[in-house]
Amino acid sequence: MADSSPVVRELDIGNTVYDITWQAADEGPDITKGERHRTYFFDLPGDVPTLVDTCFQNRVEYLFEGIEQIGVEPERLLISHRHLDHVGAFEAVVDRYDPETWVHEADNVTEIDDYGIDIQTEPDHLFTGGETIGRWEVVHVPGHSPGNSVFVDEEAGIAHMADTVCGSDRRGLPKGYLLHPPQATHTNQPPESAVAAEKNLERLLDYEFEVALLNHGSPVFENASEKLERYVNFESNFSGPGQSIHANDRNTIEADALYSRLDEE
Template sequence: MTDRPPTADAPDQRRSATETGSDGVRSPAEGVRELRLGPDGSDYFRAYVVTGERPTLFDAGPAETNETLIERLRGLGVEVERLVVTHADFDHVGGYDAVVDAFDVETYVPRESDVADDVATPPDVRYGHGDDVAGFEAVHVPGHKPDNYAFVDEGRDLGILGDAVIGADRRGLPAGYFLLPEAIYSHDLVAAERNLERLLDYEFEVGLVYHGSSVLDRARERLEAYVEFPNKPEWDGDDPGVGS
């Protein structure tokens, strides 16, 4: 994704937990670090590190931010052991090889992703819908791209949502809510909306996104309000299903 409009504030976003330091790192949830990879620490591109016994990096930004990504990771003082790719867009997989070169990581890539031309080192693990990946359940949410995944850890009350949704303030609306990704960047926006229903099978208070502001409280509730709008009719046609 590209151009990002100015953001709007939402009073219920927990700013104290999300203030960005001069190192371009902030903490949107307990045990999670958001790495801001854009110019001057902006969130134009980002990645997430889930700390713990085996620190895990979710996505690796575009190739143009490789130096910043590695600098941010070194600055955390943790040795990343796993790299999980949510989908193979350039701004999520571009730093894959840089991370592999810098750290002894085990790599996880969706089984639907075609990364043969994008990465020099083949993935260690190909994951699918329902798999346990680094303590999160992988949820296939195709639409934005056929290989798009979200990850939910109900024990942490946390969802890392890939590009299943974006923050509403990316499109000039108040922060603290979700929107579908922009149609111009999406493979099948109808499937993207329909498949959001899969995420309602899970509970998560915090929903982290890669474009626009994340939703830091009542995330699943707000997603349900967006997906299950009043007088919503039944979908026509076959369910796109896992693997669509």
């Protein structure tokens, strides 16, 4: 990808969904090199054209060019969470397209003051989780940020997961699976937020979806909800009675109790 043009790819998933890669892994400042950055654009039947998240403010012209290549302007903007690569160009997108905007109340873009962001435009709607926005059901999965959310369209078999999980190839493994993002990505969050973010993945197990769209690492295009369930419930799926080093309530066994049990065996 040249530094003068985005890459726009229509995904072969049976619905009109576009991946706009507005920064390749070898572009941008040193702090983001090694990571590709993308935004997803949806033009689904019975719904308005929807952009989920924006981009870094200094890459907004690449996002605009990608939208122009698609040839459809967004009428709705959903924000998954408050990090800079997702909300940085919020006002620029609003100024250009005037979409209806939706943001979780815990990640209200006008209240962010710890990322060098100064957004003055109030969102049209603040959601809390559990709402239906067009075809999308909002699932609040806090941890990665206070308002971090996943958007699920079970009819289309799609979950837009943003940074809630990442593609396994992000961590040097074969692609096609889901992993919890590294703790270092929980920007300006306390250490315990990384633990909460992984535990809160359980909230997604009530949903079925074939495709998990991710912002970092390769998306998963087959059996995504099943793979997520295996990841979240790894202990109950792969451990028989007496094989786990964790208690049934998932609290870690105290070291003395663990060692005495091992001695007995």
